[in-house]
Amino acid sequence: MIDVEFRITAERREGLLLELGRIVMNCGYTLLRPRTAHTDEGVLLTLAVRGPERNLSTLSERLSAHPLAQSFESSMLGGKAIAPPVAPVQKPRQAARADDAYIREVEALLPELARHFPKVLPLVVGFEREISPEYLDEASRYAGTRLGAWMFKRDYALGARMNLADSVKQIALPAMRSLRSCELVDGTLVVKDSPFCGTGLHHGTSCHFLRGCLEGLLNEPGHLGKVDVEETACRNLGAARCTFTFTPVD
Template sequence: MVDVEFRVVSDRRDGLLLALGQTVIAAGFTLLRQRMVNSEEGVVLTMVVRGPENGLLLLEERLGTHHLVNSFEASPVDASVANAVSAPAAAAPAPAPAARSNGGAPKPASDDAATAMDTRRVEALLPQLARDYPNIFIQLLALEHDLPPAQREATLRYVGQRVGTWVYKRDFSLGGHLALADAVRHIALPAMRQLVQAELQDDTLRIKNSPFCHRGEHGSSCHFLRGMLGGLLGGPHGTEGLRVVESHCRNTGAEACCFEFHA
């Protein structure tokens, strides 16, 4: 494995991190750290990545020919430094933990979810998501890419639920308790709009640009978003017994991903 820092210059900021992050993941690499700033050259995106040495030339070729990239530089990174910067910062605002069992570990949504998750990796990822929020899709897509297919739905729903609970406590906890329909409009919709293009049609939340579609998985695939909606609207602070259903998904040919809410 090799650790490399890429310094990319682009004319466009919107969508740059997500597009190049997907390029990094598609080449078999993991994004350890990223930073984006404006400069006289344009938008400068710095990415520290890790992956197979024999795949480095392919990644450089894909970055060099990407339509958003004006120029890039690559330089090796010491592995110890890469490990240090990718570790969760102790002061990062970690998402609020779920209810705890006698053993002190976060209690997952179901026993099946607990057996299907790499708990250590999930708990290490959550502070990074809190630190980078709302720019979190690169880490989530990397997690999705690395997970065995049988673990994807349970793990991503659980991570989404934890992030949704954290966002609720950070942004919405000072408001009064709302009925479900009002909570969808005044909590779920603005929270989703921090991440994706979302609109409300009757009582259905529609998302037109979910990054989890068309990635080789069959059926509905927006497990993180479904979990996050449950974390935002369910549990003690919301509607007990809430079920979030993805009734339509672009991954199955629909125009938009649609989420319905049932108490």
């Protein structure tokens, strides 16, 4: 077990500790003493955590990549350096303001998705029509990630920890079938009739929400490391069906 301190700067305090604390616990770590303070750069959240060293790179990556995190630093408590070192992450302030705008809109949508689950896809299509095109893809994917994490916690959190192939078969497939007709073909998830195709909103692949759902379902438990989901074929680009592949990043 190791003790690590993370220092994360964000533009707002609301939901910060809740969101990042959930990531800490899902990676098998315990929060020792979280602290928040206001600085010229925004809200500084300091997290002292204890947990298994093997999960440190996954935890660091998930914390630094979170949309609320604008800067990220980490150090080993007790005078030891982290090896391999985790490089500080700085995000552009202007981009952060755009992200914060769509995050607020997604967070306002989530209670509606939970209320109408599993009949949520028409709500998301309507949401996409209202989102600014400049961050439509990111907002839709983020909304999917948040719903996918919620679905995992609601229906699958008490299950056994499985490898990636079994997680796709036993978690991602049945969860996605609650939203849309789909099947698993040689480890690739195939959606037969995605409502995000042909709406005129997307110029490339269009199923960013479904991709986000799959990422939320598979990354929420934490034990798989980071799973990258890609839409490798899309009806919006002329394919017969929309297909998704799964690749472990670490």
